[in-house]
Amino acid sequence: MPAKKKAEPAKTKKKVPAKKASAKTEEVPKKKVKTPELLRGFRDILPDEQGRWNMVRDAIRNIAEAYTFDRIDLPVLERTDLFQRTVGKATDIIEKEMYTFTDPSNRSVALRPEATASAARAYINHGMLERPQPVKLWYMGPMFRHDRPQAGRYRQFNQAGFESFGVHEPIVDAQLIVLGVQIFKDLGLDVKVDINSIGTPECRQAYLAELVAYFRQHRSKLCDEDKKRLQKNPLRLLDSKDETTRELLDGAPQILDWLDEKSKEHFMKVLEFIEEVEIPFTLNPYLVRGLDYYSHTVFEFLPADDTGEKAQNALGGGGRYDGLVELLGGREETPACGFALGIERIVRALGDKGIDPPQRPQPQVFFAQLGDAARRIGLNLYEEFRQAGIPVAEAFGKNALKAQLEAANKLNVDLTLILGQKEVLDGTIIIRDMESGAQEIVDVKKVVSLVEKKLRKEEGVAPITQSPVVEK
RNA sequence: GCGGCUAUGGUGAAACGGUUAUCACACCAGUUUGUGGUACUGGUAUUACGGGUUCGAUUCCCGUUAGCCGCCCCA
DSSP, X not given: OOTTOOSOOOOSSSOXXXXXXXXXXXXXXXXXXXXXXXXXXXXXXXXXXXXXHHHHHHHHHHHHHHTTOEEOOOOSEEEHHHHHHHHOTTSHHHHHSOOEEEOTTSOEEEEOSOSHHHHXXXXXXXXXXXXXXXXXXXXXXXXXXXXXXXXXXXXXXXXXXXXXXXXXXXXXXXXXXXXXXXXXXXXXXXXEEEEEEOOOHHHHHHHHHHHHHHHHHTGGGSOXXXXXXXXXXXXXXXXXXXXXXXXXXXXXXXXXXXOXXXXXXXXXXXXXXXXXXXXXXXXXXXXOOSSTTOEEEEEEEEETTOOSOSSTTOOEEEEEOTTHHHHTTOSTTOOEEEEEEEHHHHHHHHHHTTOOOOOOOOOSEEEEEOSHHHHHHHHHHHHHHHHTTOOEEEOTTOXXXXXXXXXXXXXXXXXXXXXXXXXXXXXXXXEEETTTOOEEEEEGGGHHHHHHHHHHHHHTTOOSOOOOOOOO
Protein backbone atom coordinates (compact mmCIF):
# COMPACT_ATOMS: atom_id res chain seq x y z
CA MET A 1 0.00 0.00 0.00
CA PRO A 2 1.59 3.22 -1.11
CA ALA A 3 1.61 5.48 1.86
CA LYS A 4 2.14 8.15 -0.72
CA LYS A 5 -1.54 8.57 -1.48
CA LYS A 6 -2.27 12.13 -0.70
CA ALA A 7 -5.40 13.02 1.17
CA GLU A 8 -8.18 13.36 -1.36
CA PRO A 9 -7.53 14.86 -4.73
CA ALA A 10 -10.53 17.01 -5.52
CA LYS A 11 -11.20 14.89 -8.51
CA THR A 12 -14.91 15.12 -8.80
CA LYS A 13 -15.24 18.65 -7.62
CA LYS A 14 -15.15 21.24 -10.30
CA LYS A 15 -12.94 23.85 -8.89
CA VAL A 16 -11.86 24.33 -5.38
CA PRO A 17 -10.52 27.79 -4.77
CA ALA A 18 -6.81 27.54 -4.79
CA LYS A 19 -6.43 29.12 -1.42
CA LYS A 20 -8.66 26.68 0.31
CA ALA A 21 -6.92 23.77 -1.29
CA SER A 22 -3.51 24.81 -0.16
CA ALA A 23 -4.79 25.70 3.26
CA LYS A 24 -6.20 22.24 3.47
CA THR A 25 -2.99 20.53 2.47
CA GLU A 26 -1.17 22.56 5.01
CA GLU A 27 -3.24 21.15 7.80
CA VAL A 28 -2.59 17.60 6.83
CA PRO A 29 1.17 17.06 6.77
CA LYS A 30 1.45 16.99 10.54
CA LYS A 31 2.03 13.32 11.01
CA LYS A 32 4.11 11.79 8.33
CA VAL A 33 3.50 8.14 8.59
CA LYS A 34 6.59 6.11 8.03
CA THR A 35 6.23 3.32 5.54
CA PRO A 36 7.41 0.04 6.97
CA GLU A 37 10.46 -1.21 5.20
CA LEU A 38 10.89 -4.59 3.72
CA LEU A 39 12.69 -7.01 5.95
CA ARG A 40 16.19 -7.59 4.83
CA GLY A 41 16.47 -10.34 2.27
CA PHE A 42 12.72 -10.39 1.68
CA ARG A 43 11.19 -9.04 -1.45
CA ASP A 44 8.03 -8.43 -3.39
CA ILE A 45 7.68 -10.17 -6.66
CA LEU A 46 6.07 -7.45 -8.69
CA PRO A 47 3.56 -7.78 -11.51
CA ASP A 48 6.28 -7.05 -14.04
CA GLU A 49 8.19 -10.12 -13.00
CA GLN A 50 5.22 -12.43 -12.90
CA GLY A 51 5.46 -13.29 -16.57
CA ARG A 52 8.83 -14.90 -16.10
CA TRP A 53 7.80 -16.48 -12.87
CA ASN A 54 4.82 -18.02 -14.56
CA MET A 55 7.04 -19.41 -17.29
CA VAL A 56 9.15 -21.12 -14.71
CA ARG A 57 6.25 -22.32 -12.64
CA ASP A 58 4.52 -23.66 -15.73
CA ALA A 59 7.60 -25.42 -17.04
CA ILE A 60 8.08 -27.11 -13.71
CA ARG A 61 4.49 -28.15 -13.37
CA ASN A 62 4.33 -29.47 -16.90
CA ILE A 63 7.38 -31.62 -16.44
CA ALA A 64 6.21 -32.80 -13.06
CA GLU A 65 2.96 -33.95 -14.54
CA ALA A 66 4.56 -35.50 -17.58
CA TYR A 67 6.87 -37.52 -15.35
CA THR A 68 3.95 -38.47 -13.12
CA PHE A 69 5.08 -36.77 -9.97
CA ASP A 70 2.32 -35.92 -7.54
CA ARG A 71 2.07 -32.49 -6.06
CA ILE A 72 2.39 -32.13 -2.34
CA ASP A 73 2.12 -28.97 -0.29
CA LEU A 74 4.06 -28.98 2.90
CA PRO A 75 3.85 -26.59 5.81
CA VAL A 76 6.21 -23.71 6.01
CA LEU A 77 6.61 -24.15 9.73
CA GLU A 78 7.85 -27.38 11.27
CA ARG A 79 9.30 -28.53 14.54
CA THR A 80 12.88 -27.40 14.76
CA ASP A 81 13.90 -30.91 15.51
CA LEU A 82 12.94 -32.12 12.04
CA PHE A 83 15.64 -30.03 10.45
CA GLN A 84 18.22 -30.53 13.11
CA ARG A 85 18.05 -34.24 12.72
CA THR A 86 18.13 -34.30 8.97
CA VAL A 87 19.97 -31.35 7.54
CA GLY A 88 22.80 -31.79 10.01
CA LYS A 89 23.54 -29.95 13.20
CA ALA A 90 26.96 -28.85 12.08
CA THR A 91 25.79 -27.29 8.85
CA ASP A 92 25.52 -23.56 8.49
CA ILE A 93 21.91 -23.92 7.63
CA ILE A 94 21.13 -25.21 11.06
CA GLU A 95 23.81 -23.45 12.98
CA LYS A 96 23.11 -19.93 11.93
CA GLU A 97 20.67 -19.63 9.12
CA MET A 98 17.47 -21.07 10.44
CA TYR A 99 14.54 -18.97 11.54
CA THR A 100 13.94 -20.70 14.82
CA PHE A 101 11.61 -19.45 17.49
CA THR A 102 9.30 -20.55 20.22
CA ASP A 103 5.68 -20.56 19.24
CA PRO A 104 2.84 -19.56 21.58
CA SER A 105 2.54 -23.14 22.78
CA ASN A 106 6.12 -22.98 23.80
CA ARG A 107 7.43 -25.34 21.16
CA SER A 108 10.57 -24.77 19.26
CA VAL A 109 9.60 -24.34 15.65
CA ALA A 110 11.42 -23.25 12.53
CA LEU A 111 10.60 -21.83 9.15
CA ARG A 112 11.70 -24.50 6.77
CA PRO A 113 15.14 -23.93 5.26
CA GLU A 114 14.37 -26.63 2.70
CA ALA A 115 11.63 -29.14 2.10
CA THR A 116 13.18 -32.53 1.58
CA ALA A 117 12.99 -33.29 5.27
CA SER A 118 9.33 -32.34 5.29
CA ALA A 119 8.65 -34.50 2.29
CA ALA A 120 10.28 -37.45 3.96
CA ARG A 121 8.34 -36.72 7.11
CA ALA A 122 5.09 -36.64 5.16
CA TYR A 123 6.02 -39.86 3.41
CA ILE A 124 6.32 -41.54 6.75
CA ASN A 125 3.44 -39.76 8.47
CA HIS A 126 0.95 -40.75 5.83
CA GLY A 127 2.02 -44.29 5.35
CA MET A 128 3.14 -43.74 1.80
CA LEU A 129 5.50 -46.62 2.12
CA GLU A 130 2.45 -48.79 1.69
CA ARG A 131 1.82 -47.36 -1.72
CA PRO A 132 3.42 -48.63 -4.89
CA GLN A 133 7.03 -47.48 -4.87
CA PRO A 134 8.53 -45.21 -5.88
CA VAL A 135 6.38 -42.51 -4.44
CA LYS A 136 7.14 -39.49 -6.56
CA LEU A 137 6.36 -36.13 -5.06
CA TRP A 138 6.97 -32.56 -6.11
CA TYR A 139 6.43 -29.27 -4.38
CA MET A 140 7.03 -25.61 -4.85
CA GLY A 141 7.11 -22.88 -2.29
CA PRO A 142 9.07 -20.50 -0.11
CA MET A 143 12.04 -21.51 2.01
CA PHE A 144 13.76 -19.41 4.62
CA ARG A 145 17.39 -19.00 5.43
CA HIS A 146 18.83 -16.17 7.46
CA ASP A 147 21.85 -15.73 5.27
CA ARG A 148 23.49 -12.53 4.14
CA PRO A 149 21.51 -11.45 1.09
CA GLN A 150 23.10 -11.05 -2.29
CA ALA A 151 21.87 -11.12 -5.82
CA GLY A 152 20.28 -14.52 -6.30
CA ARG A 153 20.24 -15.12 -2.61
CA TYR A 154 17.37 -14.12 -0.41
CA ARG A 155 16.21 -14.94 3.06
CA GLN A 156 12.91 -16.01 1.65
CA PHE A 157 13.35 -17.79 -1.61
CA ASN A 158 11.39 -20.28 -3.61
CA GLN A 159 12.29 -23.80 -4.41
CA ALA A 160 10.63 -26.41 -6.50
CA GLY A 161 11.60 -29.88 -5.52
CA PHE A 162 11.22 -33.39 -6.80
CA GLU A 163 11.55 -36.36 -4.49
CA SER A 164 11.34 -40.02 -5.27
CA PHE A 165 11.01 -42.42 -2.36
CA GLY A 166 11.36 -46.13 -2.10
CA VAL A 167 13.51 -47.25 -4.99
CA HIS A 168 17.24 -47.60 -4.98
CA GLU A 169 17.73 -48.28 -8.68
CA PRO A 170 20.18 -45.96 -10.43
CA ILE A 171 17.54 -45.25 -13.01
CA VAL A 172 15.74 -43.15 -10.43
CA ASP A 173 18.74 -40.88 -10.00
CA ALA A 174 19.16 -40.70 -13.73
CA GLN A 175 15.57 -39.90 -14.44
CA LEU A 176 15.55 -37.13 -11.90
CA ILE A 177 18.53 -35.58 -13.60
CA VAL A 178 16.95 -35.96 -17.00
CA LEU A 179 13.76 -34.41 -15.79
CA GLY A 180 15.60 -31.50 -14.26
CA VAL A 181 17.53 -30.83 -17.42
CA GLN A 182 14.30 -31.03 -19.35
CA ILE A 183 12.80 -28.21 -17.32
CA PHE A 184 15.69 -25.98 -18.28
CA LYS A 185 15.46 -27.03 -21.88
CA ASP A 186 11.79 -26.18 -21.98
CA LEU A 187 12.65 -22.76 -20.66
CA GLY A 188 15.31 -22.24 -23.29
CA LEU A 189 18.16 -22.37 -20.81
CA ASP A 190 21.35 -24.30 -21.42
CA VAL A 191 22.56 -26.09 -18.37
CA LYS A 192 25.26 -28.54 -17.55
CA VAL A 193 25.21 -31.09 -14.82
CA ASP A 194 27.97 -31.56 -12.33
CA ILE A 195 27.82 -34.96 -10.78
CA ASN A 196 29.69 -36.96 -8.20
CA SER A 197 29.17 -39.77 -5.75
CA ILE A 198 29.91 -39.50 -2.08
CA GLY A 199 29.09 -43.12 -1.44
CA THR A 200 27.66 -44.53 1.73
CA PRO A 201 28.30 -42.99 5.13
CA GLU A 202 30.73 -45.81 5.79
CA CYS A 203 32.96 -45.37 2.80
CA ARG A 204 32.74 -41.65 3.20
CA GLN A 205 34.00 -42.04 6.72
CA ALA A 206 37.00 -43.96 5.59
CA TYR A 207 37.67 -41.52 2.85
CA LEU A 208 37.41 -38.56 5.16
CA ALA A 209 40.00 -40.04 7.49
CA GLU A 210 42.32 -40.30 4.56
CA LEU A 211 41.56 -36.84 3.33
CA VAL A 212 42.14 -35.30 6.72
CA ALA A 213 45.40 -37.17 7.07
CA TYR A 214 46.50 -35.85 3.72
CA PHE A 215 45.70 -32.25 4.47
CA ARG A 216 47.19 -32.45 7.93
CA GLN A 217 50.54 -32.90 6.26
CA HIS A 218 50.04 -29.66 4.42
CA ARG A 219 48.25 -27.87 7.18
CA SER A 220 50.70 -25.00 7.31
CA LYS A 221 49.99 -24.10 3.70
CA LEU A 222 46.27 -23.86 4.22
CA CYS A 223 44.51 -20.55 4.60
CA ASP A 224 42.70 -19.90 7.85
CA GLU A 225 39.37 -20.65 6.33
CA ASP A 226 40.48 -24.03 5.14
CA LYS A 227 42.13 -24.84 8.41
CA LYS A 228 38.77 -24.37 9.99
CA ARG A 229 37.22 -26.63 7.44
CA LEU A 230 39.77 -29.27 8.10
CA GLN A 231 38.51 -29.25 11.64
CA LYS A 232 34.85 -28.84 11.09
CA ASN A 233 33.81 -30.14 7.74
CA PRO A 234 36.76 -31.56 5.81
CA LEU A 235 34.60 -32.59 2.87
CA ARG A 236 34.23 -28.91 2.18
CA LEU A 237 37.92 -28.65 1.40
CA LEU A 238 37.05 -30.21 -1.90
CA ASP A 239 35.26 -27.16 -3.18
CA SER A 240 37.55 -24.62 -1.61
CA LYS A 241 38.28 -21.62 -3.75
CA ASP A 242 41.69 -21.09 -2.27
CA GLU A 243 44.46 -21.35 -4.83
CA THR A 244 46.90 -23.47 -2.86
CA THR A 245 44.20 -25.74 -1.56
CA ARG A 246 43.13 -26.39 -5.10
CA GLU A 247 46.65 -27.30 -6.01
CA LEU A 248 46.92 -29.60 -3.07
CA LEU A 249 43.72 -31.20 -4.14
CA ASP A 250 45.45 -32.64 -7.18
CA GLY A 251 47.44 -34.93 -4.96
CA ALA A 252 44.63 -35.59 -2.54
CA PRO A 253 42.77 -38.84 -2.30
CA GLN A 254 39.66 -38.95 -4.45
CA ILE A 255 36.41 -40.05 -3.03
CA LEU A 256 35.65 -42.15 -6.07
CA ASP A 257 38.57 -44.38 -5.19
CA TRP A 258 37.06 -45.04 -1.83
CA LEU A 259 33.64 -46.07 -2.89
CA ASP A 260 32.72 -49.64 -2.13
CA GLU A 261 31.82 -51.90 -5.02
CA LYS A 262 28.11 -51.37 -4.73
CA SER A 263 28.36 -47.63 -4.58
CA LYS A 264 30.69 -47.62 -7.50
CA GLU A 265 28.41 -49.77 -9.54
CA HIS A 266 25.44 -47.65 -8.67
CA PHE A 267 27.24 -44.54 -9.72
CA MET A 268 28.53 -46.02 -12.96
CA LYS A 269 25.03 -47.00 -13.90
CA VAL A 270 23.68 -43.54 -13.22
CA LEU A 271 26.35 -42.14 -15.48
CA GLU A 272 25.59 -44.66 -18.17
CA PHE A 273 21.95 -43.77 -18.13
CA ILE A 274 22.43 -40.07 -18.44
CA GLU A 275 25.04 -40.58 -21.08
CA GLU A 276 22.45 -42.58 -22.92
CA VAL A 277 20.13 -39.59 -23.17
CA GLU A 278 23.01 -37.34 -24.11
CA ILE A 279 22.90 -35.08 -21.16
CA PRO A 280 26.08 -33.08 -20.93
CA PHE A 281 27.57 -33.78 -17.55
CA THR A 282 30.84 -33.23 -15.83
CA LEU A 283 32.15 -35.76 -13.40
CA ASN A 284 33.25 -33.38 -10.70
CA PRO A 285 35.14 -35.24 -7.99
CA TYR A 286 35.07 -32.11 -5.86
CA LEU A 287 31.36 -31.71 -5.80
CA VAL A 288 30.02 -32.17 -2.30
CA ARG A 289 26.77 -31.01 -0.92
CA GLY A 290 26.08 -29.10 2.19
CA LEU A 291 23.40 -31.22 3.74
CA ASP A 292 24.27 -34.18 5.86
CA TYR A 293 21.69 -36.55 4.56
CA TYR A 294 23.14 -37.09 1.12
CA SER A 295 24.66 -40.35 0.05
CA HIS A 296 25.79 -41.77 -3.26
CA THR A 297 24.84 -39.58 -6.18
CA VAL A 298 25.03 -35.83 -5.79
CA PHE A 299 24.53 -33.37 -8.60
CA GLU A 300 24.05 -29.75 -9.44
CA PHE A 301 22.55 -27.87 -12.33
CA LEU A 302 24.71 -25.03 -13.54
CA PRO A 303 24.35 -22.57 -16.40
CA ALA A 304 26.13 -24.03 -19.41
CA ASP A 305 28.31 -20.96 -19.75
CA ASP A 306 29.17 -20.90 -16.07
CA THR A 307 32.78 -20.03 -15.47
CA GLY A 308 32.85 -21.24 -11.92
CA GLU A 309 33.90 -17.76 -10.87
CA LYS A 310 30.61 -16.43 -9.74
CA ALA A 311 29.18 -17.50 -6.48
CA GLN A 312 25.42 -17.71 -6.75
CA ASN A 313 25.42 -19.83 -9.82
CA ALA A 314 23.87 -23.18 -9.04
CA LEU A 315 20.35 -23.26 -10.36
CA GLY A 316 19.52 -26.40 -8.52
CA GLY A 317 20.96 -29.43 -6.91
CA GLY A 318 20.22 -32.63 -5.19
CA GLY A 319 21.14 -36.22 -4.80
CA ARG A 320 20.37 -39.46 -3.17
CA TYR A 321 19.52 -39.60 0.51
CA ASP A 322 19.00 -43.21 1.36
CA GLY A 323 19.37 -42.71 5.07
CA LEU A 324 16.92 -39.91 5.57
CA VAL A 325 13.67 -41.79 5.96
CA GLU A 326 15.16 -44.13 8.47
CA LEU A 327 16.70 -41.20 10.29
CA LEU A 328 13.21 -39.84 10.79
CA GLY A 329 11.92 -43.11 12.14
CA GLY A 330 10.63 -44.53 8.89
CA ARG A 331 11.24 -47.99 7.62
CA GLU A 332 14.84 -49.06 7.59
CA GLU A 333 16.73 -48.67 4.40
CA THR A 334 14.15 -46.69 2.56
CA PRO A 335 16.01 -45.30 -0.39
CA ALA A 336 15.21 -41.91 -1.81
CA CYS A 337 16.54 -39.38 -4.24
CA GLY A 338 15.61 -35.88 -5.17
CA PHE A 339 16.60 -32.38 -6.07
CA ALA A 340 15.50 -28.81 -5.69
CA LEU A 341 15.52 -25.88 -8.07
CA GLY A 342 16.05 -22.28 -7.08
CA ILE A 343 13.25 -20.40 -8.75
CA GLU A 344 14.71 -16.94 -8.21
CA ARG A 345 17.94 -17.99 -9.81
CA ILE A 346 16.22 -19.52 -12.77
CA VAL A 347 14.11 -16.43 -13.23
CA ARG A 348 17.27 -14.37 -13.08
CA ALA A 349 19.00 -16.62 -15.58
CA LEU A 350 16.10 -16.12 -17.96
CA GLY A 351 16.48 -12.40 -17.55
CA ASP A 352 20.21 -12.55 -18.19
CA LYS A 353 19.58 -14.50 -21.35
CA GLY A 354 16.88 -12.09 -22.42
CA ILE A 355 14.29 -14.79 -22.53
CA ASP A 356 10.91 -13.16 -22.22
CA PRO A 357 7.59 -14.66 -21.37
CA PRO A 358 5.01 -14.95 -24.11
CA GLN A 359 2.88 -11.85 -24.30
CA ARG A 360 -0.41 -12.08 -22.60
CA PRO A 361 -3.12 -11.27 -25.13
CA GLN A 362 -3.98 -7.62 -24.71
CA PRO A 363 -7.54 -6.37 -24.85
CA GLN A 364 -8.51 -5.08 -28.23
CA VAL A 365 -11.57 -3.28 -27.00
CA PHE A 366 -11.84 -0.34 -24.65
CA PHE A 367 -14.98 0.84 -22.97
CA ALA A 368 -15.33 4.57 -22.39
CA GLN A 369 -18.16 6.00 -20.41
CA LEU A 370 -19.67 9.35 -19.51
CA GLY A 371 -21.62 9.53 -16.34
CA ASP A 372 -22.91 7.08 -13.83
CA ALA A 373 -25.79 5.80 -15.90
CA ALA A 374 -23.29 4.79 -18.54
CA ARG A 375 -21.06 3.24 -15.94
CA ARG A 376 -23.90 1.12 -14.71
CA ILE A 377 -24.53 -0.20 -18.18
CA GLY A 378 -20.81 -0.61 -18.61
CA LEU A 379 -20.59 -2.87 -15.63
CA ASN A 380 -23.08 -5.20 -17.25
CA LEU A 381 -21.57 -4.94 -20.69
CA TYR A 382 -18.20 -5.77 -19.27
CA GLU A 383 -19.51 -9.06 -18.04
CA GLU A 384 -21.26 -9.78 -21.32
CA PHE A 385 -18.02 -9.30 -23.16
CA ARG A 386 -16.22 -11.45 -20.68
CA GLN A 387 -18.64 -14.25 -21.30
CA ALA A 388 -18.16 -13.85 -25.00
CA GLY A 389 -14.45 -14.28 -24.40
CA ILE A 390 -13.55 -10.74 -25.38
CA PRO A 391 -11.28 -8.97 -22.93
CA VAL A 392 -12.22 -5.36 -22.49
CA ALA A 393 -10.15 -2.62 -20.95
CA GLU A 394 -11.70 0.31 -19.18
CA ALA A 395 -10.99 3.34 -17.10
CA PHE A 396 -14.14 3.57 -15.07
CA GLY A 397 -12.38 5.80 -12.64
CA LYS A 398 -11.86 8.54 -15.15
CA ASN A 399 -14.48 11.10 -16.05
CA ALA A 400 -13.29 13.00 -19.08
CA LEU A 401 -13.80 11.24 -22.35
CA LYS A 402 -10.52 12.64 -23.48
CA ALA A 403 -8.67 10.97 -20.70
CA GLN A 404 -10.38 7.72 -21.46
CA LEU A 405 -9.48 7.85 -25.12
CA GLU A 406 -5.94 8.60 -24.14
CA ALA A 407 -5.94 5.49 -22.04
CA ALA A 408 -7.45 3.52 -24.90
CA ASN A 409 -4.79 4.79 -27.20
CA LYS A 410 -2.05 3.84 -24.84
CA LEU A 411 -3.40 0.33 -24.68
CA ASN A 412 -3.37 0.21 -28.43
CA VAL A 413 -6.84 -1.23 -28.76
CA ASP A 414 -8.58 -1.61 -32.08
CA LEU A 415 -12.01 -0.52 -30.96
CA THR A 416 -13.34 1.83 -28.34
CA LEU A 417 -16.94 1.72 -27.25
CA ILE A 418 -18.27 5.08 -26.19
CA LEU A 419 -21.35 5.32 -24.07
CA GLY A 420 -22.53 8.81 -23.15
CA GLN A 421 -25.70 10.22 -21.73
CA LYS A 422 -27.31 10.54 -25.11
CA GLU A 423 -26.58 6.96 -26.03
CA VAL A 424 -27.90 5.75 -22.73
CA LEU A 425 -31.20 7.44 -23.48
CA ASP A 426 -31.32 6.08 -27.01
CA GLY A 427 -30.26 2.60 -26.09
CA THR A 428 -27.28 2.88 -28.41
CA ILE A 429 -23.53 2.88 -28.16
CA ILE A 430 -20.74 4.21 -30.34
CA ILE A 431 -18.13 1.90 -31.80
CA ARG A 432 -15.01 3.83 -32.69
CA ASP A 433 -12.35 2.35 -34.87
CA MET A 434 -9.19 3.65 -33.32
CA GLU A 435 -7.12 3.53 -36.42
CA SER A 436 -9.39 5.31 -38.84
CA GLY A 437 -11.38 7.26 -36.29
CA ALA A 438 -14.57 6.15 -37.95
CA GLN A 439 -17.52 5.89 -35.61
CA GLU A 440 -20.71 4.00 -35.86
CA ILE A 441 -23.75 4.18 -33.64
CA VAL A 442 -25.27 0.82 -32.94
CA ASP A 443 -27.93 -0.77 -30.81
CA VAL A 444 -26.40 -1.45 -27.43
CA LYS A 445 -28.02 -4.86 -27.36
CA LYS A 446 -26.13 -5.93 -30.42
CA VAL A 447 -22.82 -4.47 -29.56
CA VAL A 448 -21.22 -7.67 -28.33
CA SER A 449 -21.90 -9.62 -31.48
CA LEU A 450 -20.98 -6.67 -33.67
CA VAL A 451 -17.68 -6.22 -31.93
CA GLU A 452 -17.05 -9.90 -32.20
CA LYS A 453 -17.56 -9.71 -35.92
CA LYS A 454 -15.35 -6.68 -36.34
CA LEU A 455 -12.53 -8.23 -34.39
CA ARG A 456 -12.67 -11.36 -36.41
CA LYS A 457 -12.40 -9.35 -39.58
CA GLU A 458 -9.37 -7.48 -38.31
CA GLU A 459 -7.55 -10.58 -37.35
CA GLY A 460 -8.34 -12.59 -40.36
CA VAL A 461 -7.98 -16.14 -39.23
CA ALA A 462 -5.43 -15.48 -36.56
CA PRO A 463 -6.19 -17.40 -33.43
CA ILE A 464 -6.42 -15.58 -30.16
CA THR A 465 -4.38 -18.04 -28.22
CA GLN A 466 -0.70 -17.52 -27.99
CA SER A 467 1.63 -20.43 -27.81
CA PRO A 468 4.72 -20.25 -25.65
CA VAL A 469 7.47 -19.20 -27.96
CA VAL A 470 10.39 -20.31 -25.95
CA GLU A 471 11.40 -23.40 -27.81
CA LYS A 472 14.38 -22.71 -29.94
C1' G B 1 28.80 -14.02 10.63
C1' C B 2 33.42 -11.14 8.12
C1' G B 3 35.29 -7.48 4.33
C1' G B 4 34.33 -3.81 0.34
C1' C B 5 31.18 -0.46 -2.72
C1' U B 6 26.65 2.26 -2.93
C1' A B 7 21.90 5.09 -1.35
C1' U B 8 18.91 12.08 -4.86
C1' G B 9 11.04 12.15 -7.08
C1' G B 10 7.60 6.15 -9.78
C1' U B 11 12.20 5.14 -13.17
C1' G B 12 17.07 6.73 -15.02
C1' A B 13 20.34 10.49 -14.23
C1' A B 14 22.59 15.86 -12.76
C1' A B 15 24.16 19.18 -8.89
C1' C B 16 29.21 17.67 -4.83
C1' G B 17 29.50 23.17 0.83
C1' G B 18 26.03 28.46 -0.60
C1' U B 19 19.81 31.72 -2.94
C1' U B 20 12.82 28.35 -4.17
C1' A B 21 17.65 20.66 -5.66
C1' U B 22 18.11 20.35 -12.18
C1' C B 23 16.78 17.20 -16.52
C1' A B 24 14.40 13.21 -19.19
C1' C B 25 10.72 9.61 -19.10
C1' A B 26 6.46 7.99 -16.43
C1' C B 27 2.13 9.44 -13.63
C1' C B 28 -2.05 12.91 -12.36
C1' A B 29 -4.83 17.29 -13.64
C1' G B 30 -5.90 21.01 -17.08
C1' U B 31 -5.65 24.04 -22.09
C1' U B 32 -14.10 26.60 -21.71
C1' U B 33 -18.77 22.82 -22.49
C1' G B 34 -18.81 14.55 -24.97
C1' U B 35 -13.49 12.25 -28.65
C1' G B 36 -6.95 9.63 -28.58
C1' G B 37 -1.89 9.28 -30.72
C1' U B 38 1.09 15.99 -31.46
C1' A B 39 1.69 20.69 -28.66
C1' C B 40 1.30 23.69 -24.25
C1' U B 41 0.46 24.67 -18.74
C1' G B 42 0.48 22.98 -13.91
C1' G B 43 1.18 19.13 -9.93
C1' U B 44 4.18 15.32 -7.66
C1' A B 45 11.43 14.68 -3.44
C1' U B 46 11.19 17.17 4.22
C1' U B 47 18.11 14.50 -1.36
C1' A B 48 17.13 6.27 2.85
C1' C B 49 16.89 7.19 8.40
C1' G B 50 19.35 9.39 12.87
C1' G B 51 23.21 12.23 14.70
C1' G B 52 27.62 15.49 14.09
C1' U B 53 31.06 19.36 11.72
C1' U B 54 29.82 24.27 9.56
C1' C B 55 27.36 30.88 9.36
C1' G B 56 25.35 27.27 5.74
C1' A B 57 25.14 20.34 3.84
C1' U B 58 22.23 16.57 -1.24
C1' U B 59 27.48 17.58 -1.10
C1' C B 60 32.22 16.36 4.66
C1' C B 61 32.24 12.83 9.24
C1' C B 62 29.85 8.95 12.39
C1' G B 63 25.92 5.50 13.33
C1' U B 64 21.54 2.79 11.57
C1' U B 65 18.91 0.57 7.69
C1' A B 66 18.80 -1.38 2.82
C1' G B 67 20.92 -2.96 -1.98
C1' C B 68 25.07 -4.86 -4.63
C1' C B 69 30.04 -7.42 -4.77
C1' G B 70 33.66 -10.86 -2.44
C1' C B 71 34.18 -14.60 1.66
C1' C B 72 31.35 -18.22 4.38
C1' C B 73 27.38 -21.12 2.78
C1' C B 74 23.78 -22.55 -0.46
C1' A B 75 19.04 -22.59 -4.24
